[in-house]
Amino acid sequence: MSPHAPVLLNEVLEALAPQAGDVIIDATFGAGGYTRAILKTGATVIALDRDPTVQPHADAVANDYPQTFRLIRTPFSGLAEAFAQSGEAKLDGVVFDIGVSSMQLDQAERGFSFMRDGPLDMRMSDEGVTAADIVNAWDHGPMAHIFKLYGDERQSGRVATAILRRRVERPFERTLDLAEVVEKALGGRRGAPIHPATRVFQALRIAVNDELGELRAGLEAAEATLAPGGRLAVVTFHSLEDRIVKAFLTERTGNAPGGSRHAPTAVETRKPSFTLTFKGAREAGEAETVGNPRARSAKLRAAVRTDAAPWGRIAA
Template identity: 80%
Template structure:
């Protein structure tokens, strides 16, 4: 069996990054440090980013094992450029992002990420800003239903929002299992469904509370701006919303965006590609990893290599947040 919180697609990520001694790589989603440790073992130095205060013990262990070669910066993706600038290094050779909630966070009931464990309805990756409880207890029907449909891709978002508003008039939501039960009843129970009825709503709340898609876009643009020519960007995603954004970014920035209708005026892109694709499409976990780590089932890896062309700047593609 795989170790707890094992990073998915580890071999594929290291192959895509190709870290070497003396290089600098940013691990933008440190978590338990699986990618960072493998990169350090390959000889490269690592700046790790994470806004979750609970990862500090893992960071301390790596700093002790690799003195002078590892640093943790408490920041979300949008702080990548500042973290690199503060390092004093003049070249960034790689960056890796593992998008979404970690199994470590799901396992901590007090964080409120999981509908399988009772805990406070929080879901914040840091301690800042509104919690999931604030969202379900204050949003009106329209905005709440829109949020659940957009970020959770939940077709029954209107029915769920109605049930939430009706229940909160009697008592505000405070606990994860309380909300999960209301959603389950609103959708008529499980009836042998392979996934819990609250799965999509909890995903939507988590994404909204942490501005995950906004941070993803900011992180992609920051990596493009900071990576040196030949630097490598590896992106691991776990659901379609994230993967569509990453795919659209690499498609656009590699100059592979398909043309529009032949009857419509053609947009001529004058900017040179800022990335070449490390490989076509997305790579997925093999049978051995799937058997050892079920979390890898939905994981997809896309990667690119930075060219010498200027960065294109902010990215707003794939979907409106």
């Protein structure tokens, strides 16, 4: 059994419409769920992932599909370079599955979960700043800011204060240690439907991995790299990510509000680089959510590349 069930798989395949001879980038390889389903159609898959622990899953897929599969270790921001490196002439589709996977959460040594004791790491790759670096070194203001911005934690200032007070005694090293301090700062669980540390851990993970910046960069790269008629499918699990994807597609399809008929904006004078595959977002059905609770918050948005020039940089 795969340690990570691909969410909205049938809907993603419908949006990508892969065929024999197509070249598809699976920008979040993980355990290879989307990749295997795409490969079964006869398409070639260039899989991307910055997580070094996915290599055994990639080796298994490569053993079954040696001619039509390859994995490239890179984050979303390296998508265009990865495609150029592949030597393929035309890109027919890109799929993103945003956020942390269940198999990453289940690995205590990765430090993503407050439910399992492990080093306070949270890096999806093996490089860069860790969550421990942030809580042990950042000032109160920046720390409270990310808790509020990325975690929607209303008591962000109180949590940051508690972290600063405790780290004077000894630095944070373990996930359960941080979770306990956050829980106490927020007054305990008191029947809360989610653990009090949920939002803080989410915020730290997003900051450590620059997840929102990577998403923007990945969307820009997909726009620049997809051939006319190429399909884009993006699955998100959080409102922050979905908001970025929705805004990107709203703008790139020429449906952004604003401007004036007397003084058209730059957005209005550009040709749409995408057309929507369907309006709004698709969500998982009851049968899927019963079997995979992670699917409850999933949203799929999809679009088709036009022959217009790419628009480039996304506003933060």
